Amino acid sequence: MAVDIAHHAVNALPLKIAVIGALGIGAQWLAWRLQRPAIVLMAIAGLIFGPLFGYLLGFNMPAPIAHFLEQLRLNPVNDFGDLYRPMIGLAVAIILFEGGMTLRFKDLGDSRHAVGRMVFVAAPIAWVLGAAACHYIVGLAWDISVMVGGLFVVTGPTVIMPLLRQAHLKSRPANVLKWEGIVNDPLGALFAVGGYEFIRFSQTEASMFFVFGKLAFAAAFGTLVGIVSGVGMAWAFRRGHIPEYLKAPIVLAWVLLIYVIANRLAEETGLLAVTALGMTMANTKFAAMVEMRRFKENIAIILVSGVFVILTATLTPAILIEFVTNWRVLAFVFAMMFLVRPIAVMLSTLWSGLTWKESLLISIIAPRGVVAVAVAGLFAAELNALGRPDGTLFVPLAFALVFATVLFAGFLIGPISKALGLAAGGGHGVMIVGANPWSLGLAKAIKDMGVPVTVADTNWRRLRGARLEGHTTFYGEVLSENADYSLDHSAFTSLIAATPNDAYNSLVCVEFAPELGRHRVFQVPGSDNDESDSDTIAFTSRGRTLTSRGRSFDSLTRDWWGGWRFRSTNLSENYTLDDFYKDRGDDLDLILAKRADGTVEFIQPGQEARAEGATVLSFCPAKDTELGRGEGAKKSGGLSGPANPLPT
Structure with a gap:
């Protein structure tokens, strides 16, 4: 009997993968037609084919309908088993590498100083304020609150890039939002890793100096490996050591290898390594750069679509109820959007060269995306394994913040930018x-x-x-x-x-x-x-x-x-x-x-x-x-x- 169940699961897996692909790309196409944020439509698709279908299967219904729903229902944790977590991690690594390949230092122009402030000043301020909001509003312990505050400094590049294409912002605020979204994604994950390592080693007799020293070394080593390998790859391309038809496959394989090596040193530092690899290749000249960027962009679109449908489908009715009925979750989201983010941005951009209108726009446009949800789901499971069940609140907090920020930014970035005089025109030129x-x-x-x-x-x-x-x-x-x-x-x-x-x-x-x-x-x-x-x-x-x-x-x-x-x-x-x-x-x-x-x-x-x-x-x-x-x-x-x- 067990063999039959396993055989059925294996046979159903190709259909589930096809459904995920169709839902993700279909949502992207519908978002293009409707000019609406794709991440919202992907989330709706995941909710329908995941928890909603699971809820409907709890009712008595004709066998053919029940069988049809069961075939199409997405339950990624069970469908993919042990492959679920590493599959999500590898997909996020490729997404961040593709984002890093869009970051060229010459594109910064007069926004260089402001971007540095957003990464090195605004992110730590937002970490501290976010941790305080989580502790005092949600009621989580300080150690978990530090993890939550650290992760939520991210602003998802998978959401920011479509928003920028939709809004037609002027170059300086657009550059700041783009660079912050891509660079802060691995940094936010690293902040969360620091909080998790503190919790994990606090249950042992390991020295905190050793814990954070190891983390700092892993981050520095991962970044160095990314930079060195990026320079080496560009050198090999220029010298003709790699044929044209193998360039894109070799880079893709190398990204996955770098991610795994860095993660062996410390969990999630691989994200930092692949981002550094992408940025290095973006700023190193070689003839195949344009073709490489397009190849990676196509892969990233497919992965973003699939990953977000999968992550949304993992939600359970209990998490959704917590999401809707818990006032603490809603209050936390409000505080993160309209207190923590504006304070961090306004303080960090003083005397940075940005106008107050640009700082205001940047402070209220901070959509979270795939990385926030993926890392939250990962650490919720890890905290539960460590005997900290209160960490399961990580997931509804992440989804609530993602939904709220994406909806707010997606529908209001255009009107707000026009009201502030920061729209670049666009239209039908x-x-x-x-x-x-x-x-x-x-x-x-x-x-x-x-x-x-x-x-x-x-x-x-x-x-x-x-x-x-x-x-x-x-x-x-x-x-x-x-x-x-x-x-x-x-x-x-x-x-x-x-x-x-x-x-x-x-x-x-x-x-x-x-x-x-x-x-x-x-x-x-x-x-x-x-x-x-x-x-x-x-x-x-x-x-x-x-x-x-x-x-x-x-x-x-x-x-x-x-x-x-x-x-x-x-x-x-x-x-x-x-x-x-x-x-x-x-x-x-x-x-x-x-x-x-x-x-x-x-x-x-x-x-x-x-x-x-x-x-x-x-x-x-x-x-x-x-x-x-x-x-x-x-x-x-x-x-x-x-x-x-x-x-x-």
Whole structure:
């Protein structure tokens, strides 16, 4: 009988893993569609397929329904058995390594001093105040309160990064929040480890000096190993000692090895080691850096989705009841959000270069994430094993704080940043790469429709027309490392590559596609050939085709000098696209359609119907009266041309 049960559990495990993956990625996709925090939707999915399904199975119901729920129900501790804890630990290590790879010191800019204050001053203050809040509000003993206060200095990078993409903050507060979230995650875990080691060794006759000396040595050693191995890995990449196809797998394997080695010295110091490894590689130049970062980001998204669904599914009805009904838990969460965090941030950022508005925003935006929940679950079990059952309150405290801070930050970071004047704009802006007469005319036409435009070019003189029109300009190579931190990526959500070089246009689109989405990067073709033509660049290695007829740069430029201009026209039930074609002819090019809600949709070949009911921008022949701004220009929209059509 026992063998049959074990065999059934093994057979059910692939289904459980598939369900976890589907729930996690499905929640990520739904969050993208709804523009809401993904961590909340992942938590809801875990609650439904975990404790809720378990609760429903306690009722009498038809056997087929009960069997169906049992097959889909997630009970990770039982499903994964002894693999549960190490699996979560390895996943968190990879997540923190990927976060460390986004931290480049040159990105700090003028926020360098503030980030140092947040890590080395705000974190210890928050630790002390958090421990006091836990002791006096929740009523836990001082030793466990120190663990709780230490862990909750973290602000989850898995939550911060999507929030920053959603809110479009100005660079300085965004940098502070990003760096604090990634660096403080392993530090918070280390603070909690210190508290746990104190409790564990206080039950023996070991010297406290020995306990904390061992912990300090392990942390320093783990950090050193991470730095040295990161430098060595980058050196091997540059020298060609590792083939391209093995670079990402070797780094992934090395991250896991570093994590395990550091954890052998002291529990959770591996998180510090892998973060140091990621930061070292991020600040060491080697050619495969961009591909490496994208590979790790894809893995991190999958792991974050799965880990949070798993952790939420481990909750029991008893913990959920404690979460909702215990006023001490709710009071503790309130104190951590609106007393501990603001006091720590405000004190630490005095004379740091931040304005009071930036400090205020940072003080109230502190969402906790996966690491807080994972480490809390780990130490709750360890404390219970040490005969401290009061440590089980660690889990409801962690989940309550995560839910409250994520919901607060996710729904209010946008309105708060706008009210404080710290939003960078964003919206539906367009970046045009390549300043030439035709693209400058397009930029002016788009701007006249109320859509902000950024024009980029490597030639300062070619940008003169864009500057005269009042466009935001970027002088430099958009593919360079300099553009990664000096170009305001929050100012645009779509890109048009409009240079005479088709290969360069394709390269720009491929570079920006992972950030903006492939459906938002467009290029002017190099020829009028069909995309399936064997002589053209492969469809997978280029952007989407701009304009409804997909004409080449030379063709569009020739028509520009032949008198064609850009026209914006309001289409409606009374004046349809067919009416517009009758007035203007069928040989015009449709560029984009702007909806009533402000969204912008570019029109590709075969998608002309999408212009119905919107304000459409077209490139069409201009009549003589229109060139003179005559009566014909007033009927269906204005004509747009650049202030300085000739490059100077």
